[in-house]
Amino acid sequence: MAQASLGDSEFDRDTAVTRRTPGTYTAVLSPGWSIIRALNGGYTLATAGRALSRALPHPDPFSITAHYLTPAAPGPAGIRTETVRTGRTVSTGTAALVQYAQDGTEVERLRVVATYGDLDDLTDEVRTSAKPPAIAPREECFRSSDAPGDIFADSTLLQRLDVRMDPATCGWAVGRPSGAGEMRGWFGLADGRDPDPLSLLLAVDALPPAAFELGVTGWTPTVELTVHVRARPAPGPLRVSIATRNLAGGFLEEDAEVWDSADRLVAQSRQLARAPRPKDLAAGARPS
Amino acid sequence: MAQASLGDSEFDRDTAVTRRTPGTYTAVLSPGWSIIRALNGGYTLATAGRALSRALPHPDPFSITAHYLTPAAPGPAGIRTETVRTGRTVSTGTAALVQYAQDGTEVERLRVVATYGDLDDLTDEVRTSAKPPAIAPREECFRSSDAPGDIFADSTLLQRLDVRMDPATCGWAVGRPSGAGEMRGWFGLADGRDPDPLSLLLAVDALPPAAFELGVTGWTPTVELTVHVRARPAPGPLRVSIATRNLAGGFLEEDAEVWDSADRLVAQSRQLARAPRPKDLAAGARPS
Numbered sequence: 001m002a003q004a005s006l007g008d009s010e011f012d013r014d015t016a017v018t019r020r021t022p023g024t025y026t027a028v029l030s031p032g033w034s035i036i037r038a039l040n041g042g043y044t045l046a047t048a049g050r051a052l053s054r055a056l057p058h059p060d061p062f063s064i065t066a067h068y069l070t071p072a073a074p075g076p077a078g079i080r081t082e083t084v085r086t087g088r089t090v091s092t093g094t095a096a097l098v099q100y101a102q103d104g105t106e107v108e109r110l111r112v113v114a115t116y117g118d119l120d121d122l123t124d125e126v127r128t129s130a131k132p133p134a135i136a137p138r139e140e141c142f143r144s145s146d147a148p149g150d151i152f153a154d155s156t157l158l159q160r161l162d163v164r165m166d167p168a169t170c171g172w173a174v175g176r177p178s179g180a181g182e183m184r185g186w187f188g189l190a191d192g193r194d195p196d197p198l199s200l201l202l203a204v205d206a207l208p209p210a211a212f213e214l215g216v217t218g219w220t221p222t223v224e225l226t227v228h229v230r231a232r233p234a235p236g237p238l239r240v241s242i243a244t245r246n247l248a249g250g251f252l253e254e255d256a257e258v259w260d261s262a263d264r265l266v267a268q269s270r271q272l273a274r275a276p277r278p279k280d281l282a283a284g285a286r287p288s
Numbered sequence: 289m290a291q292a293s294l295g296d297s298e299f300d301r302d303t304a305v306t307r308r309t310p311g312t313y314t315a316v317l318s319p320g321w322s323i324i325r326a327l328n329g330g331y332t333l334a335t336a337g338r339a340l341s342r343a344l345p346h347p348d349p350f351s352i353t354a355h356y357l358t359p360a361a362p363g364p365a366g367i368r369t370e371t372v373r374t375g376r377t378v379s380t381g382t383a384a385l386v387q388y389a390q391d392g393t394e395v396e397r398l399r400v401v402a403t404y405g406d407l408d409d410l411t412d413e414v415r416t417s418a419k420p421p422a423i424a425p426r427e428e429c430f431r432s433s434d435a436p437g438d439i440f441a442d443s444t445l446l447q448r449l450d451v452r453m454d455p456a457t458c459g460w461a462v463g464r465p466s467g468a469g470e471m472r473g474w475f476g477l478a479d480g481r482d483p484d485p486l487s488l489l490l491a492v493d494a495l496p497p498a499a500f501e502l503g504v505t506g507w508t509p510t511v512e513l514t515v516h517v518r519a520r521p522a523p524g525p526l527r528v529s530i531a532t533r534n535l536a537g538g539f540l541e542e543d544a545e546v547w548d549s550a551d552r553l554v555a556q557s558r559q560l561a562r563a564p565r566p567k568d569l570a571a572g573a574r575p576s
Contacts, residue, residue, distance in 0.1 A: 062511065062539070062560065063355070063511060063512040063560045065353040065401060065512070065514060067351070067372070067380045067401055067402075067403050069372065069373045069380060070373075084355070084357065084384075084396065084399050085357045085358075085396060090511070092355050092357060092399060094382070094399070094401070096372075108372065108373060111372050111380060111382070111401055112401075113353060113355055113382070113399055113400075113401045114355075115355050115511055115512055115560075119537075122536075122537030122538050122539070123537055123538045124537075125535075125536065125537065125538065125563075126535075126536040126537070127502065127504075127535040127536065128533065128534045128535060128536050129467075129468070129469055129502075129532075129533050129534075129535075130533035130534055179417075180417070181417055214415065214417075216415075223350065223351060223378070223403055224351040224353070224403055224514075224516075226353060226512075226514045226558065228512075228541060228558075228560050230534060230536060230537060230539065230541075231536065231537060244417075245416065245417050245418035245553075246416045246417075246418055246518060246553050246556060247413075247414075247415040247416060247417075248410075248413065248414040248415065248416050248518060248519065248552075248553070249407075249410030249411055249412075249413065249414070249518060249519060250410050250411045250413065251350070251410070251518065253516060253556055264536075265533075265534050265536070268534060268541055268558075270514065270516075270556075270558050272350065272351045272403075272516050275413075
């Protein structure tokens, strides 16, 4: 496949925003980024994040949080931003991504609050104690197309990603989850576009739920997702590791770490998600 | 000391909010919750969180994020809330905590977005793989009053807390940081009030910075703090463990876990903070 370049790829086209008034943008959410029937939360966050990158005086999301209110659908969307504070090194803003019901009623999909800065202004100091995840070589990993058919049948997202899952963390796919609640994989965009801070917002939410490796294979809709982007990623494939430690009370958290080809920890995320309800499990885990 | 009860303690009085108009509240930030010269971010978050608990139809913060804009000071504050969405099981809202400059100009201190629910409505299912931290018995731990004088001299917060730090994670206090970037301790309110969901917002941000155990002892102002409250805490002392893994580029993350006396993981948090600048270290690590 031809190598797409930064700014001219499926991801860039499908997260593009058009400025309408100061602080207000429109977008057209693409059907190409869905999991089961819902648009991926990392995709909608990246779209809102691109609007904030335009609205704020700093380009990169240092910390960005989204609360998911209603499921986003392919089609037109509006993004209203508010600049909360602008400083010399960082600025803070909010974004509301809205769509429209059949009768024209506005329905908000996600509410975002974020602090942006310029990753190029950061110091070179790295004292990270975290270590890159050990992942099997790419050629030994499972591709999405190897995955069991049912759950991925109408997940267009997977055609736009080049995700390769470490077989050691894919026991769930053959009915033998490890019980550890951890997964690891390689992440890239299918058209070969290199990662940038906005595509990291997608990378943290693109693997199957870590809960699958606990034997919990159902719909785990995200309530809230926070991403810290810590460095501009080097070109090349990313490594993503995800884990859940606290499945309780009908909710679970999922942490993700994203490492670039230069062994730099470029993003950390945590989300709070709903655990599948027993009736969801019985019904085949479709979103309502 | 007499045992204070829930609703009638220093913490409750100092985080009290008064409703002025629908969705708008006032508070008086107390000087009693400062670290060095700045009010603790967990304290201001708990105050904004109490306003949201009043404004939203659900009482408990399931996921709450604050972006810290300017340092809060003791004195009057206003809290404007917006109800973004109300659902059957959860509702989402925002809060802006503001104060006033000498000339009356409004200055925003923190912007909050949160999803609230009712912890009493959650299922009893617990499949947590996380384990409570091993902490030395309370009587073997360091109290705040044992700590080196300089950095704590004008930290009124410490008089209102009953924090006991595991000596194994306090090498920094005697100039021998472990290098692991981890700390553990017991947490309670000094007046004996039992924990509740709002006091958990304080507990996650009340220990010394985990970076101290990396040998980085300076001011680490919080940029953003997200807390997931996962269960209503049982009465009795809490155990808090904090850790940082990614000190890089002038920023660091800090994760906290809070366990209650019934061995339940009741809160998880992550914050993004600025690492001390070299000149801060040289000057003794005071906030500007």
